[in-house]
Amino acid sequence: MTPYFILSLFLHHLAFLLAGPLCRNLTHAATGGGRWTLLKPNIGITAMHMQLLPNDRVVIFDRTDFGPSNISLPNHKCRLDPHDIVLKSDCTAHSIEYDVVSNSLRPLTVLTDVWCSSGSLSPDGRLIQTGGFNDGDRAVRVFKPCNGFDCDWQEIKYGLNAERWYATNHILPDGRQIIVGGRRQFNYEFYPKTGSTNRAYSLPILVETNEPKIENNLYPFVFLNVDGNLFIFANNRAVLFDYSKGIVVKTYPNMPDGNPRSYPSTGSAVLLPLKNLQGRAIQAEVLVCGGAxxxxxxxxRMGQFVGALKTCGGSK
Incomplete structure (x- = not known):
């Protein structure tokens, strides 16, 4: 185990906006080669969430409680939701499927609010999206890709044991997903459910890193380690967690500066490429960057804004 190290960051940021009244075929050449091309004048929704599917199509979806979108549901369908805080009856789509090859899209039907939900692809290519806000906080949404036009979201409104808003999903070797945390949820659960896993399990690091009224442990960073355990980072610290036994097998040093890195301080994390060194065991390295x-x-919240962190921390 190596303690966290601090690096200076010198990053260039590039934003690419798909939504909005954009001009078709507008291109911009980069100095290092390559070219940006705006493919559609308007995709109708904002891409809060995006997922590339195995059939090279992209599912895009957004929250449902922010007013109507700019694309209608097909066949005069409407979403009737008496619990929605903005629109009780909504005939616009809040999800689309974008076909990269044909540069075409079609509206999809999301029934519950996906605002700050979480998800992952299953081994068979299905997108499993869980949680969200309001009436979507316990929902499980499944999108099974197809090559035609019949596939759409299927929803299980109470598919979760706990309300999951700002949780993190990770695929496990057996094909299940583990769903970690969420606002005021200091626990984890699995999907799909079995008789032996049909409940939520306590996760102490989420209690220990919770800050009242700030909650800097949301959207925790989760990675599967080479030994089968999970690396879980929340706020400014991390553990190696044996999810099969529900025990912490290693506690890593806190970030030296003590600053929060996970949401709402909103840093990012990545599992670095694995190195197979002859005669030595493969080690995984995680790099955590940014935060506030x-x-x-x-x-x-008082109107005083400070700069983001320019440092990274790493551990293996």
Whole structure:
């Protein structure tokens, strides 16, 4: 185990916006080669979530409680939701399937609010999306890709044991997903359910890293380690967790500066490429970058904004 190290970041940021009234065929050549092309004048919704599917189509979806979108549901369908805080009856789509090859799209039907939900692809190519806001906080949504036009979201409104808003999903070797945390949820659960896993299980690191009124442990960073355990990072610390036994097998040093890195401080994390060194065991390395200084969230709510962190931390 190697302690966290601090690096300076010098990054260039590039944003690419798909939604909005954009001009067709507008291109821009990059100095290092390559070219951006705006493929559609308007895809109708904002891409809060996107997922590339095995058939090279992209599912895009957005929250349902922010008003109507710019694309209608097919066949005069409407979403009737008495619990929605904005639209009780909504005949616009909040999800689309985009076909990259043909540069075409079709509207899909999302019935519950996917705002800050989480998900992952299953081994058979299905997108499993869980949780969200309001009436979507316990929902499980399944999209099974097809080559025709008949596939759409299938929803299980109470498919989760706990309300999951800002949780993290990770695929496991046996094909299940583990769903970790969420707002005021200091636990985890599995999907699909079996008789032996049909409940939520306590996860102490989420209790230990919770800050009242700030909750800097949302959307925790989760990676499957080479030994089968899970690396879980929340706020400013990490553990190696044996999810099959429900025990912590290793506690890593805290970030030296003590600053939060997970949502709402909103840093990012990546599992670096694995190195197979002859005669030595393969080790996994995780790099956590960015975040916000302590107190930033409270300051922002008072209209005082501070710069993001320019540092990274790594562990193996």
């Amino acid at each position: 200084p302590k107190g930033s969230y409270t300051s922002a």
